[in-house]
Amino acid sequence: MAKSYKETLNDITTFIFDIDGVLTDSSVHVSQTGEMLRIMNIRDGFAMKAAIESGYNVCIISGGSNEGVRIRLQNLGISEIHLGSSDKVKTFKQYTEAYTINPEHVLYMGDDIPDYHVMQLVGLPTCPQDAVSEIKSISKYISHINGGKGAVREVIEQVMKVQGKWNTYFDGKHD
Structure with a gap:
């Protein structure tokens, strides 16, 4: 019997996120x-940093390649940033094999067709509220929040709360 969405949260060790439409609202200011300038949500960034500091793997796989975005993500402590990925499945397999990560323990959040095939390989495919219908149809969880508006924070917080790590993170040292 397949695990429910809530049960799957207990198994998550790794978060993988797309950028455009997930960490941003899909807008590009030229x-x-x-x-091309993008706007990223500070709360998403805070949650990714909290996840890293709590021992989770955080990886970015995106078809886009903006150095400003790379710098922002590196400043959050993310070292696995794969920009310009034309084959997200290949990038995903290389990443999970390099770090011996069980795909069943991965939460992937994507929003559009380029994420479709890689999302079929993970234990918990998720998407923002405004993802395209094809991605919504394969997601085990659809956030009630749009991309770039806190959807990443929402899924990270859910995983960390279920695993008892969210409140522990705020033991006074993270103001």
């Missing part, structure tokens, strides 16, 4: 020089 400057006069052609630079």
Whole structure:
């Protein structure tokens, strides 16, 4: 019998996120020089940092390749940042094999067709509320929050709360 969404939260050791549409709201602001600027949610960043500091693996796999985004993610303590990935399944397999991560213990949040095949390989495929219908159809959990507006924070917080690590993280040293 397949585990329910809530039961699966207990098994999660690794979070993998797409960027555009998950960590951002899918908007791209284009400057006069052609630079593409994205807006990221501070609370998503806080949760990713909390997850890393609590012992979870956090990985980014994105087809986009913006160095400003890479710097932002590195500043949060994320070392596994795979930008410009044209084959997310290949990148996912290389990452999980390199770190001996069981795909059943991975929560992946994606929002669009490029995430479809990799999401079928993980234990907990999730998406923001505004993901495309094909992604919603294969997600075990659909956040009630849109991409770039705190959906990443929501799923991280749920996993950490179920595993008893969310409140422990706030023992006074993380203000």
